[in-house]
Amino acid sequence: MFGSSSRGAQSYAKVGLETGVVAASPHKLISMLYDGALVAVLSAQMHMKAGNVPEKGKAISRAMQLIDSGLRASLDKNAGGEIAENLDALYEYMGARLWTANLKNDLALLEEVQGLLTDLRDTWNAIGTPGAAIATEAPAPRLNNYASA
Numbered sequence: 001m002f003g004s005s006s007r008g009a010q011s012y013a014k015v016g017l018e019t020g021v022v023a024a025s026p027h028k029l030i031s032m033l034y035d036g037a038l039v040a041v042l043s044a045q046m047h048m049k050a051g052n053v054p055e056k057g058k059a060i061s062r063a064m065q066l067i068d069s070g071l072r073a074s075l076d077k078n079a080g081g082e083i084a085e086n087l088d089a090l091y092e093y094m095g096a097r098l099w100t101a102n103l104k105n106d107l108a109l110l111e112e113v114q115g116l117l118t119d120l121r122d123t124w125n126a127i128g129t130p131g132a133a134i135a136t137e138a139p140a141p142r143l144n145n146y147a148s149a
Helices: 005-023 026-050 053-072 077-104 107-127
Strands: none
Touching: 026 053, 026 077, 026 107, 053 077, 077 107
């Protein structure tokens, strides 16, 4: 008579995700894209190890889609200049590595992309942390105990 609890939980999770996306800042949306791509790569690793070729392929395709149609498409090369150009090239590289990983069933390539995504995500999150600042000057010298007053 009623749907399964699994279906209900999936619907609830979908509503939660959609609500999170609508309410998220642009910075948070990029963070969510990194997280989604990482989850997809980790899923691909798990399926590759288990020999589940169809699910591995789906997970790799999902990661490629999030990188290309999400992260890469969000770049503003006019405003971002050289950084945006470098990120664009890195996203293209990751897509190529994922494609090759799928074709050759190469776990090391998935791990490489996982590392790149993790570094980028962590850096992105650090620049969005309130109070985070990049040091542009050398720290002031510390006075030792025997300095004259």
